[in-house]
Structure formats: structure tokens, C-alpha cells
Amino acid sequence: MLSKRIIAVARGRGLLRAHNIQTAAISKSWSLTANHARRAQFHSSRLLQAETVKVPQMPESISEGTLKSWNKQVGDSVAADEEIAAIETDKIDIAVNAPISGKIVQLLANEEDTVTVGQDLFIIEPGEAGESPAPPKQESKPAETKEESVPKETPSPAADKVKEPVKSKNVEKAAAKEPKREEKSKQEPPKPVAGSRGETRVKMNRMRLRIAERLKESQNAAASLTTFNEIDMSSLMEMRKKYKDAVLKEHDVKLGFMSAFAKACSLALREIPAANAYIEGDEIVYHDFVDLSVAVATPKGLVTPVVRNSEGMNFVDIEKEISRLGKRARDGKLTLEDMAGGTFTISNGGVFGSLYGTPIINLPQSAVLVRQSMHAVKDKPVVVDGQIVIRPIMVVALTYDHRILDGREAVTFLVKVKEYIEDPRKMLLA
Template sequence: MTTEVRVPTLGESVTEATVATWFKKPGDSVAVDEMLCELETDKVTVEVPSPAAGTLGEIVAAEGETVGVDALLATITEAGAGDAPAAKPAAKEDAASEAPAQGGGDTVDVMVPTLGESVTEATVSSWFKAVGDSVSRDEMLCELETDKVSVEVPAPADGVLAEIVAPEGTTVDASAKLAVISSSGAAPAAGKTDTAPADGKQYSLPEAGTPNLSKDVKDGPAAEKAMTEAGLSRDQVQGTGRDGRATKEDVAKAAAAAASATSAAPAPAAAPRGPVAAEDEAREERVKMTRLRQTIARRLKDSQNTAAMLTTYNEVDMTEVMALRNEYKDLFLKKHGVKLGFMSFFTKACCHALKEVPEVNAEIDGTDIVYKNFVHMGIAAGTPTGLVVPVIRDADNLSFADIEKQIAEKGARARDGKLSMAEMQGGTFTISNGGVYGSLMSSPILNPPQSGILGMHKIQDRPMVINGEIKIRPMMYLALSYDHRIVDGKGAVTFLVRVKEALEDPRRLLMDL
């Protein structure tokens, strides 16, 4: 039986790729999910795994060729097929130890799903099933946590969860194996795992100065990038690919071996956190930060270190917006099927102001200022696991109803951890509503590389002087944090004033005034 190897989905708007490296050659034995080749697109490098176990037959797209999505790359003659080459008797034992036992097709590997552009690793946060549990196809097995989103991993087949390769708390890369499902209900035969060879020997680093790579053979770009990020030289990586090429898996194993080799050395003393009484320490609870919380902490600190951040304040009388909302909210809900909230008014007001003060919607790229002739509005949303910012694209061209629908839909999926990475990228300006939590005044932190963020706060009745008379008005403080490297004080104040004017007289939004 012959199985085709085709170009996988390359990502949004990416239609073609170049074959960078083949790790196997015709006639080589391959296992399920073993990396066959590496493709290069304009933005990312994509590794192509084997869809079946067997022998690599014909390579249709050679190295250097440009191929489209779903193009044929190669063929595989599956093991056991009539036209498959007979295995050499002396190699039977080796082959059995080199590939995970397939049980005649009775076992299925559970792999890390696609995590999104630029996301290379995740942490296993929880397993919903235990070893020995029965599972159904598409039933959720576990949940992975990346820097921004949570990813649920479904079962690829019916059967019994025979082995969990990556327990909770394990950090896995984008091509790692998570578990094994046995369709027959039997545990898989012991074989090679992702971290140890079949002979039982621990992976060790090659001796310095003895690389196993010919000077005429070049590693794939993904492996080279992984070596750079891990701080490893080529001499430290044992290549297992074609002609001794290093793969990302080889780099990961070498990095793990290097880490274990240095772990015996005494670790530097951690910074003291101050004296803690024994009875107090016994009542403390230490919890590891989630990947999302670590990313939030890093990005917020990077924002403070990079931008010349400054905040300016104003206040807005919400009387007219509240009156307009109360008058039309029932009709709005009946016609559009979504509630009329305050966020659509603020989104519209900000889009209106950004047209007059475009630098607040721009960003700095080296020594250039990049002005955006569109508004991709980020709406900050609090979730049980941390703050995320889904993006409403081309918000300046949307109606009130379209904005409210997208806010409701994206907000619900943000709370459920269902947002994709693409939905949280590309924002040009952000609105953060601390008022829903009761905040009266705050200074929001920029969301890099954006140059502006508007902070909303709670609506509070306050005495105001109106035409010489003291009246009670529903007031809200507004805060605009901005990057002073690109936005001057005049521009920031003008922006806030235009937002204030549009909200205090919503008819301005209709007249584009």
C-alpha cells in the first residue's frame, strides 16, 4: 500500500514553500511522525512528518524546489505491503528497537497539535484521562498552555490510553509525543522514547572537535535556529538526519544533556526574599507561574524598559451616551441579537480621534515611524488565567452592531481559552476597561509595539458645574498612556479631548465631526 506525503497547511495567506532539506532518502525506513523533510516559507519553517510507517519510495519534490499547498512531496510504501522491500533478517532486531511498537497498527501516537505561528513549545497543564482509561476519537485528553492561549488535545482514535509520555508540568516542543493510544487495549511494547535511545544508554554530547557533519552538508534552518537559541555549537549536537544533518529533536536532546551535565554543579544562591518566620513559612503556598502569567510579566516589563511611557488624563460626562443607550437598547437587541454596551461607543470614538491624531495609531520600527491607515482595535479582557487582548480588525469600518458582536464573541472565547494566536496579533491601539472591576483611576501600560492605550474607569455620580449651576452627572475618568518617543503631549491631549467630545455628543460620530 502506498501513502502520499503532501505539503501541509502553511498558515494564513501562505500559498507556497521551498523544500529546504530532506532528512531521508529513497529506500530508508521511516516511522509514523518521523520527520521527513523541512519546508521554508516567507515567515516560518515547517517540518513534514511521515503519515505512515514503511519505506520512503519516490521523492517527487527535491531540495530547492518550490511547491504549493497540498502538493505531492513523496510516497511511502507502508510496512507489510506486497511491494515493500523485504527486510534483512539481521536487521529485524534493530528495527524493532529503533521504532515505537505499532502493534500491527494497534497503537496511535498522540502528538502536540499546531500551536500557532512563532509558538515553539507548550506546557502540559492537565491530563483529563489516566493510563488505562478508555477514550473515544476527538475526546479531550489533555490541555496545553502556551505563552498566550490554552490548547486542548483530542484523541486521534478510539482505544485505551496506554502510556502518558509527557506528564503534567512537562514542557514539550511543537513536534513532541504526548501519549500512546492502544486500539486493542494492550500496553505498547517497550521501545525507544523521545528522550532515550533503544539501547538504554543516556544521550551524551559528542566530544568537542569531532562533528559528525560533512563540511559540504548544511543543517536545516530550524535546527540552526534551535542551536542558536540553546547556545550550542554544532560540535555539541549528534546529527541523526540524512548525511548526519542535525534535526530540532537532536538539538533538544543535546540541550537536555548539556543541562543535566551542568546540574551537578552547585547552583548559584537565589536572591534572598527576606527573613520569614518558620511558623509563617509553614502557612505559605508556593505555586509556579503559568506560562501565560510569565509572558504577561515579561511583556509588561519590556514595555516599561523600551517605551518612554507617559499618561495623560481627562474626564467625560456620560449623560448623553447613557441616555442614547437606554433609549435604543431594546430595539438594538431585537434587531441585531446583541446588547448595546459602552465599548462600541468608545471604540467608535477612538477610531474617530485616531484619524485626527494618527501618531497614536502608529509604531516605531528602528528609525522609522510606521503609520497605519487602518485601526485594528485591541480590547483587553480579563480571564481566569490572566489578561488577553483579542483584536477587532478594521474596527474603523465596522458598525456599532458589528463591533458589539465581535466583542461579545471574542470575549466569551477569551474566557474559555479558545482564542487563537492570530486573533491576538496585529493590534494598532488598545482599550482597557478597568471600570468593570470598580477602578476609579489608573495608568494602563502600553501593549508593544503599539504607541497608545486608553484606560476606561467606573462611572460615578459627581457634582459638576454646568452653566454656573451645580448638577449631579455620571462621570468617568479617562487615561491615555502613550509612547512619548512618537506622540507629543499636544497630540495625546488632543486625542483625549476628541474622545471626550464624541462621547459627550454622540451625534458627532454620525457626522464625522
């Protein structure tokens, strides 16, 4: 009997031990499963939070552009609304901004690629701008648990392993940026060497291609004709000299010749409405307002921002608007709304030293006036009241679409502008 009890107790202890081992194994399995689940949930949550930014909607009929530059690289921290990339179209440059603060995870296009509206552009992971990248933080957690049993004086090998990837990433990032600088320097045209007969090919930017297309379209469509006239600038120059300091002090804007020509053209267009019209099909459309396109030279090409409703503006208002649009043009900040819908164009050819010029009409407009700058005003002998006197003379040219304007109307328009400029007081009575 005793032996049977001993055998039973032994079997019971064995079963208990097996049960304990099985329970420990199950507990360990649950713990590992829970850890994997937590890690999977962490990684999946980070992955789900990442946002793919697409090429933004562009104005009017523009559906594609060229990715000109990345302002940020993979791993860079960015703030909300910070500019990440610039896309060049045939009319304006479009900035792509970060929708949230975070870190750039991936760039999905290369510079000089053609990108379309709605195309995936880059991936951003949310976070505070300027915070350290997330992966090193994840790797540091196991290192801290291992260091608990290691004395503080002993350097932790795990900690060294954590630091190494950070350094290597920085090195890789610096190495990645270095070739780009070399590539950009290679793109710059080399300086010609004496006696060299080499050639350099540079791809036309989209704006230059569009300008070429529009100018050729104007040549093919419009029946262009140009008429010239000379304007005595004495009275206007005297008025400008007398009031320019007061205008600059009171309104913080320079009083130039452009405002006088803009006002004179606005008044002349009311008297010759055909110069402020355009052809659409078999109809002529006349405007009741004057939106002046003012030509501004930029590094990428000539642009024509619009001074709207110039017929109701005075000299100072026109100068302020031209100054504002000119600054935006030089900074590359013009929008499509700034350039759309002009009814008549004024260009300033003399700023580069030109004396005569025959401009090309900016379709669908019917006329364009070219005036020369102060540098192109030449002292000439003229007859005034039977006496030969020296006067500052400016040559102006009007190119017009002969399909809309007859020669009589075009010449009359230019004479009206001449009369207003030679006696600016007439503009106050008009």
C-alpha cells in the same frame, strides 16, 4: 523361508509405525508453528496499528509548553477528535485531540512536564470508541475450548481466571486515579489559620510569566506619559437607556459603553494617526486600519483579543464581536490569531471599582486608553451654561509613547474622544 518372510513383515510394520509416528510429530510441529505464527502475526499487527501521537505544531515562535492535564488515562476508550490533553503556552492553551477512535495504550509524559513540538506524547491503539479492551478477548478464547468438555452447570475455572484480571485492572485504575485527586487537593493553597505565619509558594503559569516579561519590556522600552480627562456621560447614558432593549431584542446583544468608546477611538485615530502607529528600528509605521485590542480579564491573567477593522463597524457590530471574543477568552478558547496584530488598546479599569489608572502600553503599540465602567461613573457638580448642575462624570486616561506622540497630539486625541462620547450624534457625521 517362512521365518524370513515373518521377519521382513515385522520389519515393515515397524518401519511403517515409525514413519507414522514421525509424520504425526511433524504434523504436530507444523500445527504448533502455524499457531505461533498466527499469534505472532496477530500481536505484531496490533502493535503495528498502534499510533504514537506527538506534540502538535504551535503558532509562530512557540516551540514548547507545559502539559497541564490529561483528560484520559491508560485503558480509556476515546473517539476521534476527542480532547486527550491540554498544553499551556505563554500565550494560549493548546488542546491535543485523538487522531482516531481507539484505546489509550500509554502516556509518555507527566502533568507539569515541559513538552516540545514533535515530542512523543501518547500511544493510541485503533478501535471503536467504547468497545471492551482487546486483552480480555484474547484470554477468553482458550477458556471456550476448555469449556467444551465441561457441563454447563459446572463453573469454569478458566472463565474465573479471565474475569479476575478485568476486575484487578478496574481496581488498579481506580486506585491510580485516587492519588491524583489527593495530589490535586494538596496543590490547592491551604486556608490560613488565625495567628499563622506560614507561607505558600505557587508556581507562576506560563501566561503570567509572559505578561510579566512583556510589561517590564514595555516599561524599559517606551517613554510612557499619561494624560487624563473627564467626560460627561449624560448623553450616552440616555441613548443607551433608550435603545438597549430594542438592540437586545433585535440583535441578541447588550448595548454597552465599550462600543461607543471603540467607535470614538477609531474615529479619533484617523485624525491623530501617530496614535495608531509603532516604531520599527529608525522608522515609524502608520496603519491605514484600526485593529482594537480589547483587554479582558481571565482567571489566568489579562488577555487582549482584537476587534479587526473597527473603523468600518457600527455600535452593534462592535458589541457582537466584543461579546464573542470575551466569551472565547473566559472559556480559554482564544487562538493566537484572535490576539495578534492590534494597533491600539482600550482597557476597562472601572469594572473592578477603579476611578483613576495609568495603564502600561501594549508594545509595539504607541498608546492605550483606559476608561472606567458604569460603576465608576460618579455624579459630580459641574458648570453648564453658567449653572451648577449634577452630571455623571467618567475619568479617562491615555498613556502614550512620547517617542511617537507629542503632548499636543495626545491631548487632542483624548479631547476628540471626549467630544464624540458627550455627543454620540457626531459619530454619525464623521
